[in-house]
Amino acid sequence: MNSLVLSTVTRLLAPLLLVFSVFVLLRGHNEPGGGFIGGLLAAIAFILINKAEGTRTARRALRILPLTLASIGLSCSIAAGLWGLLSGGAFLQGIWPLIDIQPDGSKSGIAAGSILLFDIGVYLVVIGSVTGIYLALEDGIARSMD
């Protein structure tokens, strides 16, 4: 598709969607959001780029092959589970290395740990598989049109 309006808007919207997807990913820690929905938002950004500029640009914007991205994500999630097993004693247990618990019971520090790593893994799996399926379908349509 060759539309000036779409490609101009995409140049604005795609980065915005990507930043928003990371925001949703981090927000999911305590509130609605999370890796799955964040990943879908990020995938929409790449699908938009594909609609405006074609599959080649979309693949270049992704930098890594979609399935490789999904595989890295899956590895991250497994690693998060094993992290909990090794330092917490149970698979998938939440580990918070950056949080200190004060003597009065209050907590301080950054709430980033194995659960965030797990969610990032989900985020990457969703981006990888959704864009992978979408780009494969686009390739199939392009091939059938030739």
Added chain:
Amino acid sequence: MTLLLAPVVLPLATAAICVLLRKNRGFQRPINLLSCLALAYVGLLLLTLVEEQGVQSVQLSGWSAPFGISLVADRLAATMIMLTGIVASLVVVFGFSDLSFGEEKNGHPVFVQALLTGVCGAFLAGDIFNLYVWFEVMLIASFGLLVVGGLKPQIDGAVKYVGLNLIATTAMLAGIGLLFGATGTLNMADLHGKLLGNMSEPGVLAAASLLLFAFAAKSAMFPLYFWLPAAYHTPSHTTSILFAALLTKVGVYTLIRVFTLVFDVQHPLLQTLLVGSGVATLTLGIFGAMTETIARRVLAYLVMVSIGIMTLGIAVGTPAAIAGTTLYLMQTLIVTAALFMAVGCVAHLAKTENLPEMGGLWRSHPLMGALFVIIMLGVAGIPPTSGFWPKILLIEALADAQRWGLVLAVVIGSLATLYAVMRLFSAAFWQDVNTDETPNLDLFRFAPVLILTVLVVGFGLFAQGLVDTAKASSVNLMNPSVYVEQVLGGSK
């Protein structure tokens, strides 16, 4: 117990690695095989651990039992994981020469590992919602395996398969919801306590029927069987072997697990449903196997016969009948894989799956013919093969329960099975041949069949170990208090 995680985490991690290495067959194949062998070894370790220390459980993420996610291994689960690992390893080797380059490149190994994750997860799940999740994992992976070849009949079979399975999982979800509404818990051990004596509550009974519907569809019981003959002959032989050996057996396994631990199978409504469905499945399977002319469709109907027999065992529900059923479940995993693999070899040699066009293999490949005969005896349940013992146990149990009609059904089922496989054999090996040239059988195809045949005979001659395991696991299944105690009161 960390060992309990391995059957789930190992295939999952292998799937991730296989995606990364999808372009490189030289790395992908050994990793795939090693992971399956490791799975078999883990199963063996788990079995010895369970034999020594009783039921094992682990609570994921450290939340204690009724609230967290439990994985539980008892004798039956551990044995099934071990057998799954053995069969998967042999299937992977068979796939080395059976799969086309495109199928391997398109991610066949990845889907195999994902399927194993789901299967092992379903064996270990101690939580009924968790069980649903593993079913979904299995469904997605099997959908991938069905369409990975990309041919039109494969897509057609896959649509029927996925359509029916989606309905089944929806019913399962509805049943789980009702159950949660009625009891406030989903942990199977906890449910056991809460449902004791409350079996006749309408909500519980409705939930039980919905779950029965879902598991019946998964294990291809009447009237939800039609996806099985429609889908099993379309993909590559490797995929068919894996499906036939594992998928329907998971359905039967969960049927045994849920209807001994959570619900009481002796409830008249459930029993009537199970008996009716079992006999109908058996009958339709027999008729299908006798009339079909495509080799793998015959086999698909034979799978239904064995499902029907196991359903009857579950329906009767006495300790002896459950022992027979669990033994049948264990050995049918090996025998079904052997039969599908042997037919895969035959189809490769004859270059066709159509029975009237086959023939003449006895002259060119007598050794393969001999193996086929042994496997055939195993399927029909004739000594000295492994198929003999579970049928004897089952018939004895049914006779003890005074269910003479069912005894007759099992006997007729066995004889008809023998007739159907003999029809296959004479078509493939004795029929007059049109072409003289048959391709050679390579080692990757032949060796797994040989090993499976040795296992079939071995389990027949040295049956005591497996019979003891089956009897002990049925004792565990009929007295769930040990299981419940281990999950609820066990390690944190």
